[in-house]
Amino acid sequence: MNHQPTFRPALEAELPGVLRLYAQPDIDDGNVLALADAKRLWERMATYPNYKLYVALQGTQVVGTFSLLIMDNLGHLGAPSAVVEDVAVDPAVQGQGIGKAMMRHAMALAAGSGCYKLALSSNLMREKAHAFYDSLDFERHGYSFRIHV
Secondary structure, eight states, rough: OOOOOOOOOOOGGGHHHHHHTTTSSSTTTTTTEEEEEEEHHHHHHSSSTTEEEEEETTTTEEEEEEEEEEOOOOGGGGEEEEEEEEEEGGGGGGSHHHHHHHHHHHHHHHHHOSSSSOOOOOOOOOOHHHHHHHHHOOOOSOOOOOOOO
């Protein structure tokens, strides 16, 4: 059955469902935080202004998640920007438009906050994810750099 998901900030009780989504091979490959550690980090995230973990729900079932940070900037004439992280959709419902609806929701939240851009990064090997973001008109822009510290 194909139901339109609803979106809202995650509740603490939904953390086990979120962790289940992160256990997927393309994400954390079965290695996820212990629930106590996840709760501690979720509480810490709640202290950051404009940083939230969202869930996509079909009924009461967590079927997707993403984190969204909206940050202030001194550059770009003070326009804020947004970063989306940790995007995951339950494999049982992939291909039903949930990921697309989640990203459109993230875009709407960023636009509603006056952001001049919404950025994300994706591992070079995740070609299906790249095709997904291309389908949403995300632009491949610049380079992403990282260093392990």
